[in-house]
Amino acid sequence: MMQDVLVIGSGPAGLAIAAALCHQNLKVHGLAPTGPSIPWSTTYGIWVDELEALGLPDVLSHRWPDCVSYFSERERPLHREYGFLDQAKLQQHWLQQCDSITWHQGLADTIEHTENSSTVTTQAGEQFSAKLIIDATGHEPAFIQRPAKDNVAYQAAYGIFAQFSRPPIQPGRCVLMDYRNGHLPSEDRSKSPTFLYAMDLGNDIYFLEETSLASHPAIPFEMLKDRLYQRLMASQIEVLEIQREEHCLFPMNLTLPDFKQRVVGFGGAASMVHPATGYMVGALLRRAPILAEAVAIAMQSSTPSQLSQVAWQALWPSERLRKHYIYSFGLEALMRFNHPQLCCLFNAFFQLPRCQWSGFLADSLATPDLLAAMVNMFGKVPNSVRGGLIRTLGTDGHLLWESLRS
Ligand SMILES: Cc1cc2nc3c(=O)[nH]c(=O)nc-3n(C[C@H](O)[C@H](O)[C@H](O)COP(=O)(O)OP(=O)(O)OC[C@H]3O[C@@H](n4cnc5c(N)ncnc54)[C@H](O)[C@@H]3O)c2cc1C
Numbered sequence: 001m002m003q004d005v006l007v008i009g010s011g012p013a014g015l016a017i018a019a020a021l022c023h024q025n026l027k028v029h030g031l032a033p034t035g036p037s038i039p040w041s042t043t044y045g046i047w048v049d050e051l052e053a054l055g056l057p058d059v060l061s062h063r064w065p066d067c068v069s070y071f072s073e074r075e076r077p078l079h080r081e082y083g084f085l086d087q088a089k090l091q092q093h094w095l096q097q098c099d100s101i102t103w104h105q106g107l108a109d110t111i112e113h114t115e116n117s118s119t120v121t122t123q124a125g126e127q128f129s130a131k132l133i134i135d136a137t138g139h140e141p142a143f144i145q146r147p148a149k150d151n152v153a154y155q156a157a158y159g160i161f162a163q164f165s166r167p168p169i170q171p172g173r174c175v176l177m178d179y180r181n182g183h184l185p186s187e188d189r190s191k192s193p194t195f196l197y198a199m200d201l202g203n204d205i206y207f208l209e210e211t212s213l214a215s216h217p218a219i220p221f222e223m224l225k226d227r228l229y230q231r232l233m234a235s236q237i238e239v240l241e242i243q244r245e246e247h248c249l250f251p252m253n254l255t256l257p258d259f260k261q262r263v264v265g266f267g268g269a270a271s272m273v274h275p276a277t278g279y280m281v282g283a284l285l286r287r288a289p290i291l292a293e294a295v296a297i298a299m300q301s302s303t304p305s306q307l308s309q310v311a312w313q314a315l316w317p318s319e320r321l322r323k324h325y326i327y328s329f330g331l332e333a334l335m336r337f338n339h340p341q342l343c344c345l346f347n348a349f350f351q352l353p354r355c356q357w358s359g360f361l362a363d364s365l366a367t368p369d370l371l372a373a374m375v376n377m378f379g380k381v382p383n384s385v386r387g388g389l390i391r392t393l394g395t396d397g398h399l400l401w402e403s404l405r406s
Pocket of ligand 1: 008009010011012013014031032033034042043044045046106107108109136137138139142246247248249250266267268269273278279280281282
């Protein structure tokens with residue numbers, strides 16, 4: 001029987017959109033190399049109020065009301081609760097809504113479109129057809145086409161879940177960004193800024209990750225690992241036992257997909273990572289129901305080509321495009337800053353009213369409010385940073401122009 005939608009991929013994006021499509025009573029099947037309940041290896045962080053705003057059941061493994069950052073020697077409390085998603089709970093939350101889906105195991109290899117449907121063939125030669133194909137295969141998607149870009153910026157991080165000779169951060173706490181770098185040789189301090197992202201996980205286990213927010217080319221894992229150990233050595237903290245390592249590398253500023261293509265993307269495949277922060281899971285939770293509803297409304301009355309257009313439009317309406325270009329401009333500015341400038345910028349950012357900085361991070365501000373937040377921050381930064389922002393207007397002002405045109 002021909003299905004309405006084939007979802008390819010069972011990462012967070014695949015499960016989020018599959019669940020939302022089922023909620024709309026569409027006939028959906030899924031295709032992924034492993035079963036959809038196989039645990040993910042990535043640790044996903046999110047602000048607790050983002051989940052609460054969605055009325056989700058508790059899908060967190062840890063939460064930290066005590067969350068701080070350091071952009072100088074002075075500690076900056078953020079007064080906002082941060083959490084780690086419990087992957088199994090989140091998977092179950094989505095899978096419970098997917099009870100009508102059949103998941104097939106295989107790797108999507110080729111695709112063919114006819115007037116009435118699209119057919120995906122797996123590497124093993126199996127074929128699956130549907131009126132709409134949603135590619136949720138991550139940052140290097142199976143089918144989604146996008147204009148090439150030669151200076152893609154990557155977020156990179158090297159982390160360990162480990163026991164230490166003594167607590168590497170204050171027990172019970174989450175350190176979102178520790179940009180202090182006095183432990184580095186002076187010649188390394190202003191180049192390739194990296195920060196520590198760290199949490200107390202309980203039972204004497206801490207997660208510590210040396211992170212590069214965005215860089216082109218990506219900062220190598222070896223350098224991040226060296227910096228993490230330099231940080232620990234400077235505080236005379238030894239690693240006693242490593243439970244698990246995490247290597248994190250993903251693109252922050254892929255170009256937007258070609259919105260005329262028949263296959264529709266979701267998640268990393270559709271460039272949904274927040275270009276200025278790297279977060280995406282909250283966006284998946286917020287945007288999957290919107291996309292699914294648009295698909296459900298158009299399913300019966302549209303041809304497959306029209307359906308794809310409706311879906312892309314629902315995923316990337318003008319308002320969202322405008323904000324995407326503004327964030328992308330912000331990312332270019334961030335990447336041009338040296339360590340002291342970056343610290344000044346973040347200091348000013350977290351001095352904004354909380355509704356502004358949290359709305360910026362969650363991409364929940366309307367465009368005029370986003371611009372107001374940026375202007376407000378411009379007023380708070382020192383001249384050295386203001387000059388950097390103005391220079392970015394010269395080099396990457398076209399992104400703001402794209403925003404106006406969207
Ligand atoms: C280490 C790391 C840490 C991150 N931390 C956070 C965080 O804390 N918070 C946050 O919001 N974001 C975070 N991100 C960013 C982003 O949320 C993740 O990259 C997220 O996993 C992307 O989800 P996705 O479902 O689009 O892709 P993926 O998670 O990559 O899932 C892709 C799926 O497609 C399947 N697949 C791939 N190719 C094929 C094929 N040809 N045929 C069939 N199936 C295929 C894969 O097996 C997988 O099931 C992190 C990213 C990384 C890499």
